Amino acid sequence: MKKLWFLPFITISIISISSVRAQNSVTVIGIGKLGLCSALCFEKSGYNVLGIDINQAYVTSLNNKTFRSFEPQVNVLLQNSTHFRATCSLDEGLKFSDICYIMVDTPSTPHKTAYDQRNLNKVLSEINKRKVSNKHIVIGCTIFPGYIRSIGKNLIKDCINTSLSYNPEFIAQGNIIHGLQYPDIVLIGEGSKEAGDAVETLHRGVYRNNPRFCRMSPDSAEITKLALNCFVTTKIAYANMIGDIAEQTPGADKFAILDAVGGDSRIGHLYLKPGYGFGGPCFPRDNRALGSYAQIIGIEPLIPQATDASNNLHAQFMAKQFLDEDREVYYFENVTYKDGKVPIIEESQKLVVAAILAKSGKRVVIIDTEPVIQEVQKSFGNLFEYQIREG
Numbered sequence: 196m197k198k199l200w201f202l203p204f205i206t207i208s209i210i211s212i213s214s215v216r217a218q219n220s221v222t223v224i225g226i227g228k229l230g231l232c233s234a235l236c237f238e239k240s241g242y243n244v245l246g247i248d249i250n251q252a253y254v255t256s257l258n259n260k261t262f263r264s265f266e267p268q269v270n271v272l273l274q275n276s277t278h279f280r281a282t283c284s285l286d287e288g289l290k291f292s293d294i295c296y297i298m299v300d301t302p303s304t305p306h307k308t309a310y311d312q313r314n315l316n317k318v319l320s321e322i323n324k325r326k327v328s329n330k331h332i333v334i335g336c337t338i339f340p341g342y343i344r345s346i347g348k349n350l351i352k353d354c355i356n357t358s359l360s361y362n363p364e365f366i367a368q369g370n371i372i373h374g375l376q377y378p379d380i381v382l383i384g385e386g387s388k389e390a391g392d393a394v395e396t397l398h399r400g401v402y403r404n405n406p407r408f409c410r411m412s413p414d415s416a417e418i419t420k421l422a423l424n425c426f427v428t429t430k431i432a433y434a435n436m437i438g439d440i441a442e443q444t445p446g447a448d449k450f451a452i453l454d455a456v457g458g459d460s461r462i463g464h465l466y467l468k469p470g471y472g473f474g475g476p477c478f479p480r481d482n483r484a485l486g487s488y489a490q491i492i493g494i495e496p497l498i499p500q501a502t503d504a505s506n507n508l509h510a511q512f513m514a515k516q517f518l519d520e521d522r523e524v525y526y527f528e529n530v531t532y533k534d535g536k537v538p539i540i541e542e543s544q545k546l547v548v549a550a551i552l553a554k555s556g557k558r559v560v561i562i563d564t565e566p567v568i569q570e571v572q573k574s575f576g577n578l579f580e581y582q583i584r585e586g
Contacts, residue, residue: 382419435469
């Protein structure tokens, strides 16, 4: 069985307990940024793919191939696809294939300590109304630990002989296709062994490497998704703290220090470089969600809390360094949350630092492509001056 993804759309896969390989088709419900990438990867690996979305104009643009994405490789894959189409009909999607990935948005809650899972709840409820049977339903985007056990299973209680599993991806926007094709690990929280086998089979056609398959209970997988990202954020925060210490120490070289630390095989160099803190749509909220869940079950979340606090302190430290330079104008280029062509600025630490400077009365100029500038203006208005550069 294959696997689909979509960032603002949670992945719920419905896979028949019968022959997955013989079916050779996949339905993807919610074909947004990640869902579309997954659908196109499935199509390229030989599957017939039907995408489901509620936006008719978007569906039409996909079918006539006029849709354009900032995500690398998506436009080429869409143009070259011969076995992918889209529709607004959920009924058609459920009939089309025994494998059905549903990718609906699970945005952060107002306090940014958990996930708003109402869209996922609605999709599962709609599936339950249709009383599907002999299916494996697989949630593929980030959910709060305990969701499948305490909520998800109850929402599909009328679906006979139907399991519920968890299978999130570890990808980054701006590099989604590559991330889907070359994962380090494949996380499967299997509702049953048969479901896990189906998910693993589905995945193997997409991968161009030999990732490790980590199969476990849904509860374990829900925690693992957050734990992995939390470890990465902790490593980033640690590297920046060491960098700040070196900055305040005469004769110390932060790059040399962290290069030596990363040379130890127990640590490694990945994410161990000084720079701006972590941001984006995944790392900050996953880190906070793990801390929130720990508190709920009575565990003091000192590490997630310290990581978040350290990230904020590092931004303030960088801003103070800039202020001490007392420049006439401060220029910030490439202000998305990570380097790349995707105009996503969510919790961009470069913008956090820029905002501190601007609010301190400094003249700050943001230089970026027009799509990025538009996103910055939506969030910051006239706080900055803007210069558009060619993409």
